[in-house]
Amino acid sequence: MAITGPTTSGKTQLSIAVAEALDGEIICMDSRQVYRGMDIGTDKVSPEHRHRVPHHGLDLRNPDEFYSAGQFGRDAHYYIEEISGRGRVPLLVGGTGLFLRSLTHPIFKQPDIDxxxxxxxxxxxxxxxxxxxxxxxxxxxxxxxxxxxxxxxxxxxxxxxxxxxxxxxxxxxxxQGTSDREPLNGLIVVLDKDREELDRRIDARVTRMAAEGLVEEVSGLLEKGYGPEDPGMSGTGYREVAAYLGGDMTLEEALGQMRSQTRQYARRQLTWFRHQLPDDAMHVDTSRSLDAQAADVVAAWKTKERSIDG
The missing domain is CATH 1.10.20 (Histone, subunit A)
Known part of the structure; x- marks a missing residue:
């Protein structure tokens, strides 16, 4: 099963509820949460949630190391087989569309780049x-x-x-993309969220990140020699705060750019989901209660599981 949707749509909360109901484990499907030391700016899943449900695919790389969709596909297949082999349900959770695509389409092997x-x-x-x-x-x-x-x-x-x-x-x-594995035939769950509500949630998240110490997190990474040109730190949040710390803009300007860039990213995600996901993807109305959302997803998974087994 894959649970995806735009940033701030509620994937983490729903995935925890579904994983607990199905005796599942979560595989991170987020291109930023694979990086060590980048917790606040990526809104990485909390230690409390990791204690409740095992998580895989977090903290795999340093910020100056590459992590491609192809590598994710290989890692995810390993996690899926390992989790399934223990009789548990693997749940892929995140909003990086190309990571999901790497499991459903042939991909190319990234050439070596200096x-x-x-x-x-x-x-x-x-x-x-x-x-x-x-x-x-x-x-x-x-x-x-x-x-x-x-x-x-x-x-x-x-x-x-x-x-x-x-x-x-x-x-x-x-x-030239090839695959030595069959595309995954599982349930794809997409969280639908009103754009105005997404914007409100994005604004609140940026405010929370600043309060939780985003500036200090970025400062610590810069002190270790990492910078916005590195793969991990090139994304929204780290780039703007690094510019603030370098004296290129005020903190309010940096946070304002974060809000604007994240809203644009959410819209690009919505466009990608609309055009790239299969017609039979399950869309979840996030205006309903979390319990109702989780119950619908669990029921859909059990129906899908029976059809695959049959």
Whole structure:
């Protein structure tokens, strides 16, 4: 089973309730929560929740290390087999669409890329306006231009990086995708949340992160030698707070950009879920009580399980 949805939609709470009802264990499906020392800015699941339900796939990498969708797919298959082998139910939980896609579609093996050249290129691109990056994508990978331009700076940057540093476009690499495993045939659960409610929850989350010590967390990472050009810290929150600590903006400006960037990310997630998920994905109305949501998901899982076994 996979439980997904836009940021702040309530995936953690629902997944804990479902996992406890099904004797399940959770596999993190979030591209940021794989990084060590990045707890507040990624809203990583709390120690209390980890005590209630075993979690897998957290804290796997340092912030300067890569973690691709392909690697997630391999790790997730291992966790799924190991959890299932003990008679428990694996639940994939998170909002990173490409991680979910790695389990349902063939993926390509990421070519080796020189880290120093990559970081230099990322530093250069960080100073370029979005319109210029979009022109680069159009010139380097016309087949991916529309998809990349619908996304954020990371998607644009990724398309440019692969084309310049491997000599082949990302579209070409995707066309070479293969898989030695059958696509997963499970239940995909999508949490639906009103956009205005998402915006309110995002604003509240950013305020909470600041109160819980996000600035101190980012400062500690910078002191260890990590920076916004590193894979783990290139995401929303760490990038803006690093700019504040570097004197490039006020704290209020940094938090304002965090809110704006997170709202845009949530909208991109909604678009991705609308176009990329299968027609039989189960949509959950999050305006209902948590108990009602969990009961519906548990019932749907048991029905799906019977159809697979049969």
């Amino acid at each position: 880290v120093a050249r990559l970081q230099a290129l990322r530093g250069f691109m960080a100073k370029r306006p979005r319109a210029e990056l979009e022109r680069w994508v159009g010139a380097l990978d016309s087949g991916r231009a529309e998809f990349a331009q619908e996304g954020g700076p990371q998607r644009l940057g990724r398309t440019i990086e692969v084309a310049l540093l491997t000599g082949r476009s990302l579209s070409w690499w995707h066309s």
